Amino acid sequence: MRNVVILLCMTIVQSRVHMSKIAKEVLIKHPMNISKLSNQELQWTANEEWNKFVGLCPNLDSGASLSVSFDDSLIGTDTLAWAAMTTVQLNNTWVSSLATQKFSSYDFIIGVNPEPPNGWYTNSNCEGISYQYDLRTVLRHELIHGLGVGSSLRYSSFSGWRVGYYDSYGLCHPRLYDTKIKDQNGNNIVQGCNVLKTPQGTSLYVGGVQLYNPYSFQQGSSFSHHNYINELMYFSLPWGTCLNLQAQEIKMLHQVNVNCVNFENYEDIVDASSTLTSMVFPLHCLMLLMYLF
Numbered sequence: 625m626r627n628v629v630i631l632l633c634m635t636i637v638q639s640r641v642h643m644s645k646i647a648k649e650v651l652i653k654h655p656m657n658i659s660k661l662s663n664q665e666l667q668w669t670a671n672e673e674w675n676k677f678v679g680l681c682p683n684l685d686s687g688a689s690l691s692v693s694f695d696d697s698l699i700g701t702d703t704l705a706w707a708a709m710t711t712v713q714l715n716n717t718w719v720s721s722l723a724t725q726k727f728s729s730y731d732f733i734i735g736v737n738p739e740p741p742n743g744w745y746t747n748s749n750c751e752g753i754s755y756q757y758d759l760r761t762v763l764r765h766e767l768i769h770g771l772g773v774g775s776s777l778r779y780s781s782f783s784g785w786r787v788g789y790y791d792s793y794g795l796c797h798p799r800l801y802d803t804k805i806k807d808q809n810g811n812n813i814v815q816g817c818n819v820l821k822t823p824q825g826t827s828l829y830v831g832g833v834q835l836y837n838p839y840s841f842q843q844g845s846s847f848s849h850h851n852y853i854n855e856l857m858y859f860s861l862p863w864g865t866c867l868n869l870q871a872q873e874i875k876m877l878h879q880v881n882v883n884c885v886n887f888e889n890y891e892d893i894v895d896a897s898s899t900l901t902s903m904v905f906p907l908h909c910l911m912l913l914m915y916l917f
């Protein structure tokens with residue numbers, strides 16, 4: 625049966641990677657010679673990382689449109705990078721366009737801090753990293769968000785817990801990822817755009833992977849990352865190391881219909897049958913810029 629597809633797109637700024645104060649201080653105390661990257665080299669590095677993802681997760685579009693550049697407004701801040709993704713409406717959920725084929729505009733935009741302490745480490749081989757952040761690790765982290773690993777659950781004292789976004793017809797849809805969040809009994813915590821139970825501080829899972837969910841809600845971090853420190857989709861990334869896609873990330877990606885190699889090795893998961901098929905996209909989408917931070 626054909627999926628009924630898509631009228632609208634929107635772009636959301638969904639993710640920022642920060643460095644901690646302590647990390648910053650340690651790096652500053654160990655200065656290194658910095659070689660600066662050009663925007664072009666940055667874009668090439670991102671393209672290389674995307675191509676590695678396509679190699680690992682063969683349904684992905686090798687022709688996806690990534691736009692990656694340095695953002696001077698991040699100089700002197702503790703933000704390493706931000707990402708904005710385009711989502712398209714599919715079966716009453718918002719789905720990442722990066723995880724689909726045939727989207728013709730930018731699927732994904734990444735802004736990178738041009739001057740982290742000691743500059744960026746960019747080699748594929750991690751041996752020489754020393755006191756630097758690995759650019760490729762940050763890009764991989766953001767690409768996984770861009771593929772749809774990220775929740776729209778949010779809280780404000782005015783309206784309480786909310787999930788999902790409205791389309792231009794005034795209909796609200798959750799993100800596909802939101803619909804996969806389960807409590808420890810396996811129950812969904814959202815239904816449509818209704819939040820069924822207070823989510824903060826409870827044990828929550830996507831594809832069996834426990835989510836980062838401290839009792840004090842952290843906008844942009846809670847629910848959108850897993851709870852495994854020093855792995856790629858933890859909410860903060862360490863310097864001095866290079867992290868790759870591993871079991872937890874592969875399980876989470878599977879939940880948003882991105883199937884990567886070796887998934888079978890990690891399989892303790894239902895829902896393996898849901899895949900995106902027969903999708904047709906409009907050439908132009910309604911683009912809304914919504915800043916969540």
Ligand SMILES: [Zn+2]
Pocket residue numbers: 639640641765769849858859
């Ligand atoms: Zn993140």
